[in-house]
Amino acid sequence: MSIESGKRPVVLVAEDDPDILQLVAFRLERAGYEVIQATDGEEALRLVTERQPDLAVLDVMMPKVTGYDVTRQIRENQATTQIPVILLTARVQEADVARGFEAGADDYIKKPFSPQELRSRVQAILGRR
């Protein structure tokens, strides 16, 4: 779904650091997306089911449920399995990246990250749909 089609695509951002959450949400809203925010994995799962966003940006290390598990549960649910997921991770070992892809993530961005790059990746994924 693209912004040109009229309706604003909905992006879920789940991140437990309030500063980063606010910054990412601001950046994506400025780029024309509707952003819904979660501060832990449980809230992220609830919002995914309730709002069925067009894309989810998930921090890996979140309280209650990790980004990996949220991704896995998104993939296991018929209603949400098509939602693309970008993982935001401070863990950059090859095994961690592989674990993210095995869980079903479409892309990952490592911290420290560039907000511009994140926006471009979101645009690229949503533009393909």
Added chain:
Amino acid sequence: MIALLLWCSLALAAAGGLGVCVLAARRTVVAWKGRRRLDAEGRLGMTAIAVVEGDAVDNACLSEADSRVLASQLRRLSGSLRGTSTERIARFFESSGLVEREIRALKSLRAWRRAKAAFALGDMGSPDAVPELLEALRDPDSAVRGAAARSLGRLRAANAVAPIVFALTERQLPVSVAGQALLTIGPDALPGLRELETAGDAEARAFAVELVGLLGEASDVGRVLERLRDSSAEVRAKAARALGRLGAEGAAEELRIALQDRIPFVRVQAAHALGAVGDRDAVEDLLEAACSDTFESARAAAHAAARLDPEAVRSATRGGNGGVHLREAVDLLEASG
């Protein structure tokens, strides 16, 4: 006597009561300050984002307290960001005079103030602080030196590589702090590390070789391979480990020779590296080492052989042959399916 005891107990009760009052008052003040800080953070959140986004921010309008809160928010953000966002944060700190203030604080007589300044300068992201942070690596206080190394890493200061490595070899920095700083500098640290691979100090060479193994690329294999013939066993062991990490298939022959090194821990690393580079020609040598070498080296050789050719290891242990290490390797193979 009774009156004296009575007075004493009264005095004790009064002192206790006063202590409780002081603690309660202190707690109230701390909670109030915390709430005020949270309020300020909420209020200034968008200002911090405006700085990161490159929007105009008039920091002259901010009170002293708000400036401090904004600075701490930006320092926190800068740790998670890179690219133009961190450059904008650095410019903000430079233009508001905070970088200069913290640089001055590096000369403070109080060690805790110098350490705090060294730490803050890394978060501010201004390259202007690099020369003073390099100097702070020689501070008499270890907390200041550690904070300076961490900040030089955060600032990706490639010219800090040699000073950090030498601070480590002179026991001025712990290995964990120096290693983390250099890994944070990332591939930009490689030119400095490559020069240090041939440094006069064996400990510096060992550290440099190890980090080249973590950060390096295929073109580093030749130089690391030369260190496999170093006079220091520590360097040879680190070189073998680095070659394994670099996946240096071309180094297999030299690694097989290193399996015969007179120092056991070099043989251990050579065996692991042969397993990592996937040299199937080494299986026979590894099987022999697994049966005849000393404990750690034999164990490493057995595991490497199992990684390269599980069937050969299984076959070597048939009929109760092969020794304990090969049998352990087979047990692990069966357990992992």
